[in-house]
Amino acid sequence: MNTVTRPRILVVGAGFAGVECVRRLERKLNTDEADVALVTPFSYQLYLPLLPQVASGVLTPQSIAVSLRRSSKYRTRIIPGGAIGVDIKAKVCVIRTINDEIVNEPYDYIVLSPGSITRTFDIPGLTDHAFGMKTLAEAAYIRDHVITQLDLADASDDPAEKASRLQFVVVGGGYAGTETAACLQKLTHAAVKRYPRIDPGLIKWHLIDIAPKLMPELGDKLGKSAQEILTRRGIDISLGVSIAKAGPEEVTFTDGRVVPTRTLIWTAGVVASPLIATLGAETIRGRLAVTADMNLPGHDGVFALGDSGAVPDEAKGGDGAICPPTAQHAMRQGKVVADNVIATLRNQPLKPYVHKDLGLVVDLGGKDAVSKPLGIELRGLPAQFAARGYHWAALRTNVAKVRVATNWTLNALAGDDFVRTGFQARKPATLKDFEYTDSYLSPEQVRDQVEGAGTQEP
Secondary structure, eight states: OOOOOOEEOOOOOOSSHHHOOOOOHHHSSEEEEEEEEEEESSSEOOOOHHHHHHHHHOOOOOEEEEESOOSSOOOOEEEEEEEEEEEEETEEEEETTTTSEEEEOOOOOEEOOOEEEEEEOTTTTTHHEOOOSSSSSHHHHHHHHHHHHHHHHOOOOHHHHHHHHHHEEEEEOOOOHHHHHHHHHHHHHHHHHGGGOOOOGGGGGEEEEEESSSSGOOHHHHHHHHHHHHHHTTTTESSSEEEEOOSHHHHEETTTTTEOOSSSEEOOOOEOGGGGGGGGEEEEEEEEEEEEEOOOOOTTEEEOOGGGGEEEEEGTSSSBOOOOOOHHHHHHHHHHHHHHHHHHTTTTTOOOOOOOOOOOEEEEEEEEEEEEEOOOOEEHHHHHHHHHHHHHOOOHHHHHHHHHHHHHHHHHOOOOHHHHHHTTTSOOOHHHHHSSGGOOOOOHHHHHHHHHHHOOOO
């Protein structure tokens, strides 16, 4: 008896790109045309741009974690774990499951969208003492941590301890860092009114970046407007400055200043997932060098996109520019790459990814925002309306939209309760504890794993 095996499509990563790809594959593929599997350690899609609002308590964590299991009509098999290596010659993906087993998953077509990790540098004490803002757990942890600093400062009679607990440092003047500093400053500004023993003047937020401008992608005028808003709110902005050394109770800036602090938040950019390095293929600034149709040259059936693929930006005339790793591009790339996987299955021509950037939105908390939709510069409430309107529309499910809208409304009307959960109060967690960067294999280890263990039968 002959058994016909359907082609196996493996999608790695449940970010914007991966989820859009999977959902389109499900809609456009016939049920008997291929099997689709999705590798992800968490069965939800995280809406990353709203993480600062989770950290500041404007939104609850659940509201931006869109479940992948909510609907019963989806047929994709979810593999709970993380891809730690890919052998593109053997067509095998090595996966570490959530129960810490290592399995080999064979595929016929693979879509690589494992996202990115926080970019760090060889700065003494950085990974031991800095917090990131890349995962839902980090955002929830930072909220607890910041409120804890207020509680501990209120309980302390030591001026030096109060000073270190009430100063906060955010490194990174891009969107993530700027929004994080802005939203958390709003949180502490409102919360300190409930702490009569704390002098509000002791609370200081520092936002630093090695670049000469804040959010240069916004342009000079809007970038300057954002800087003026934050400065007016009391945030100390230092440009052309970074971290020289980080300790448990102080941070040393590269200009020589020493700031007493127990809170260092590092948002100085991202790099592609270490998974990409396991392929041994050509990269551009850490991202796989793919064609405009997101295919890896010389390897039919291997696609990369989002943070992991250096996709040529055809909308800029093919001048060597690559698409920035933004949610806007990732969502649209996910749909195009799904179409290209199907086209490969059906021996049809692939189509290139072309999308002109629709603009940028930056939510600075409360009524403050700067936005540039379709090239139109907005400030204040119009910008806030554009920012939140864009994020709300981009949420994938109606349930998520209702939750986010409800959270925004409740926060606007009732404010925050400044509650810390205490879930991780006894367990410090910094950059090195959240992103598992030591879990990935080397290309040689991938090859040994694949050759030594064989592959799992579908």
